[in-house]
Amino acid sequence: MIPVFDGHNDFLQRLVAPGADPAAIWAEGDGSGHIDLPRLRAGGMFGGFFALWAPSPAGTDGIDWKARQENPPYAVPLDQPIPTGPATEHMLRLAGQLAALERSGTLTICRSVADIETARDQGRIAAILHMEGAEGVADPDVLHLWHTLGLRSLGPVWSRANAHGHGVPFAFPGDPDTGPGLSDQGKALIAECDRLRIMVDLAHLNAKGIEDVARISGAPLVSTHSGAHAVAPSTRNLTDAQLQMIAATGGVVGLNFAAGFVRPDGRRLPFDGFDPYLRHLDHLLTHLGEDGVALGSDFDGALMPNDLADAAALPRLVEAMRAHGYDTPLLEKICWRNWLSLLSRTWQR
Template identity: 55%
Template structure:
């Protein structure tokens, strides 16, 4: 049997699953419960060799979330944004998720390592361990003065999205709207501009995914680091507010950044539906478009596993070989495969983090 190709993934929400079921952390992570997209055994089976693990503070109201998910299967839709979160509430949740990520490493018997440098990621891969990078999706847990950012960096934070979709003190995210344009409101606040400068100084990657168009422009103007969207797709293929326009792709290309293709059906399907009943052909069309506008050295994967609905042929992380087989059938050669699955992420992280 052919071994799966090692994949570095730009975004997942496993920490959210652990936070929702603290009494079952060991079952969910170490042995698997047959649910969700990720656990340690299935990650090893599917070739998941490393990735960004998101600290994401959920909005209250699971019933409302389920209702909104249903609405996303009947386009057009324009879902209301949840209310902003206070920092004290968000900070407690974010600290718990950071604790869980450290616990994942401590409980894995060496099979999973929390990494803060490219050298550590490469060493983990060489030793057969999965590399985890701490990411924050939405900066509600941070204060405007930078103290919390410093504290989270000391715990391993190396990647940060200023917003999810709720507004924060730093900026504004796009609503979940289809069809829709990402130009939906004002850009970064004064605190957001400081956050960009602080992240540059601390060598923390700034994630453009979820930012609105003016926010992306502000980051491009202020940042001296490569522009990266960890889990976004091409607006020209699927006109969702969450996807990137060709003008935004040009900004990313000019900065030496990259885009991780999001596996979420709503951002892949041309009709904007949430249904998993689809082939991988739309993903391949997004791939072709991104490579055309960014180049082969600036595209990777950002699955959004455990945070979204993925195409039925993939099902979960064990479906990564289904994806790589589809890429091979699409004409992706061995050199480009290595770039998409691993090398491009390592290169942009090196450019962002330094030595």
């Protein structure tokens, strides 16, 4: 079994749901979602990026947007900005749950590649603390506090605006060139992330924001969970011009598994087999090279296809890539080596 290191999951949200039993969900699994310790081990996933994300208030327009996404074209309005205080409180709850998993002895919050390798060798899940949408960062001092808590990866925005910049809406077909770039506060955030060696994630950021990050940051450009816009023209996917920008820095793109973002028809519906993934991977490899492509599942945050229902099914994807002609050295790069190489160059530790 080729091991997997994953670019993005939203597992922590399940642990703070009303009535949840976090210890049981993690250690035993409750049959819901995509990730728990038994399924990670069954699928060969030894670690990944665990996201802190603050949900928007429930919509009031009465439209079932998930149903609308089943039959494109669609254009979901951006969520409204949310206050920093409640967002920070929610993210601290999530971080607390990750710390509790670390205390259980089954997981390590990793601050270096050496930490990742040690966790893997000792049979613990290697977790990177990632913030998806920087509503939890009110100012640079708070960013330093998060860094002390273990934060090593940050996406300035989710798909809504905040004090730092603008996200892309969920639309198909659509162009990610929507709205202005980073605010002055957002530009300062990127510069401070560089100083702290916090990886900056371009996923969910609009085109002008990505251009701003490219101008400010000296680190490799990264999108943890995206696809190729040329294969599926979702606003959440990266154009060839953006892929070329990432490639020029020696950066990495993790392929998002979300059905609605990888299907060429954009329909938010499950599918059989792995052909959409292989089409995206081929395109990403063409533009990024073998050292620039990885996996970014979006487990517990997106609709999965029928043959990749959860983390335990990851060997099926690996075998589909092998049958497609990817040899073992390339599979290892895509499945885990490229993430560790990228983090080593970004964190410099």
